[in-house]
Every structure is written in C-alpha cells, then in structure tokens.
Amino acid sequence: DVKVTQSSRYLVKRTGEKVFLECVQDMDHENMFWYRQDPGLGLRLIYFSYDVKMKEKGDIPEGYSVSREKKERFSLILESASTNQTSMYLCASIGQGHGSNQPQHFGDGTRLSIL
Amino acid sequence: GNSVTQMEGPVTLSEEAFLTINCTYTATGYPSLFWYVQYPGEGLQLLLKATKADDKGSNKGFEATYRKETTSFHLEKGSVQVSDSAVYFCALTSGGSNYKLTFGKGTLLTVNP
Numbered sequence: 001d002v003k004v005t006q007s008s009r010y011l012v013k014r015t016g017e018k019v020f021l022e023c024v025q026d027m028d029h030e031n032m033f034w035y036r037q038d039p040g041l042g043l044r045l046i047y048f049s050y051d052v053k054m055k056e057k058g059d060i061p062e063g064y065s066v067s068r069e070k071k072e073r074f075s076l077i078l079e080s081a082s083t084n085q086t087s088m089y090l091c092a093s094i095g096q097g098h099g100s101n102q103p104q105h106f107g108d109g110t111r112l113s114i115l
Numbered sequence: 116g117n118s119v120t121q122m123e124g125p126v127t128l129s130e131e132a133f134l135t136i137n138c139t140y141t142a143t144g145y146p147s148l149f150w151y152v153q154y155p156g157e158g159l160q161l162l163l164k165a166t167k168a169d170d171k172g173s174n175k176g177f178e179a180t181y182r183k184e185t186t187s188f189h190l191e192k193g194s195v196q197v198s199d200s201a202v203y204f205c206a207l208t209s210g211g212s213n214y215k216l217t218f219g220k221g222t223l224l225t226v227n228p
Binding site for chain 2: 004031033040041042043044045048058090092094102103104106107108109
C-alpha cells in the first residue's frame with residue numbers, strides 16, 4: 001500500500017516565522033501535491049510537482065513556495081507565516097503513467113495554527 | 116475550466132436511513148469522477164470512482180453512477196451506519212498528464228444511533 005507521511009499532525013507557529021511542512025511518499029511517485037483544506041471551501045491546490053526540481057503553481061500559490069530536491073520528498077514553505085494561513089494542509093501523490101482514472105494517495109494532514 | 120458542485124451540508128441522518136449526496140460537474144473532455152471520504156482526524160481516502168459514462172462505482176455499500184447526460188455523480192447508500200460519519204468529497208480529473216484533481220467543497224455527514 002502507498003504510504004504518504006506528513007511530518008507533523010499539529011503545528012503552532014508565530015506570525016512572520018518561516019514554516020516548513022514536509023511530505024514523504026514511499027512508492028517512487030513522480031507527482032506530488034500540496035492542498036489546503038478550509039471549512040466551506042473544500043480542498044484547494046497550492047502547488048504540485050511532476051518531477052524532481054520541477055514545480056507548478058496551483059490555484060492559490062500566493063504566500064507559499066515548494067521544494068522537491070528528492071523524488072520522495074515534497075516540502076511546502078510558508079516564507080513569512082500569516083494568520084490567514086492557519087489551515088489543514090494535505091499532501092498527496094500519484095505515479096506517472098497511472099492514468100487520470102487512478103486516485104491520488106493522501107497523507108493524514110498537518111493542522112497548522114499561526115498565532 | 117473544471118468545477119464540481121456538491122450538496123451543502125451538514126447532513127444528519129439516523130442509522131439505517133437512506134443517503135444521497137448530490138454532485139454535479141463541469142469539465143472539458145471526458146473526466147474521471149471520484150468520491151473521497153475523510154474520517155475525523157484523518158486524510159482523504161478514495162471511496163469509489165468511475166471513469167466513463169454509465170460506469171457505476173461501488174465500495175462499502177456506497178454507489179455512484181457516472182451520468183454524462185446530466186453531468187452528475189450522486190453518492191448513495193441504502194442504509195447508513197454510525198461509522199459512516201465523515202466528510203465526503205466529490206472530485207474529478209479531466210485527463211492530461213498532470214493528474215490535477217478538482218474538488219467539491221465537501222459534505223459533512225453525521226449518523227446518529
């Protein structure tokens with residue numbers, strides 16, 4: 001079974017801090033995604049990566065950056081955290097060539113609070 | 116662009132009641148359709164999927180049929196259990212090589228004993 005592991009379940013940071021959220025998958029997947037989940041808004045795509053060192057903006061990239069130095073790891077970076085970035089963050093992955101009819105595999109999420 | 120509209124919750128049912136959560140979509144091309152479920156404190160997991168018109172996805176007593184003529188993918192279960200309490204998301208991908216998912220806003224289901 002695919003395992004997507006997010007480094008923290010809960011995280012509390014202060015306004016202005018630089019925050020790193022880490023995600024690791026163990027199935028050699030090429031594609032990885034970061035979403036944020038907010039009540040009433042569903043899941044919104046922040047960034048995705050389709051290969052090492054490759055990245056593309058999703059629907060709400062402002063205030064975020066990402067890093068993909070190794071295939072198994074995809075990091076989300078909040079350059080200067082703000083209170084409106086308090087949210088649940090979900091990482092997902094899927095392999096190349098699986099076809100668009102295959103599901104993404106999700107981690108358990110990181111609930112981030114910015115004080 | 117792609118969009119998914121699903122029934123707003125919350126939905127509260129008694130155990131053994133019939134469940135329907137409506138989902139309609141707008142997409143280019145021929146999308147694949149998914150229902151994901153999120154149990155309390157967990158990430159999303161795939162519940163069922165359908166990849167072409169008239170396909171029926173099913174899992175754990177849940178069913179959804181891909182209706183191209185009405186652009187719908189409604190989720191149904193004949194008899195819900197307390198353990199079905201969760202948030203349900205309808206989603207689609209419309210092909211291409213980036214596997215991007217478009218999600219609905221989610222529907223919170225609470226089942227009371």
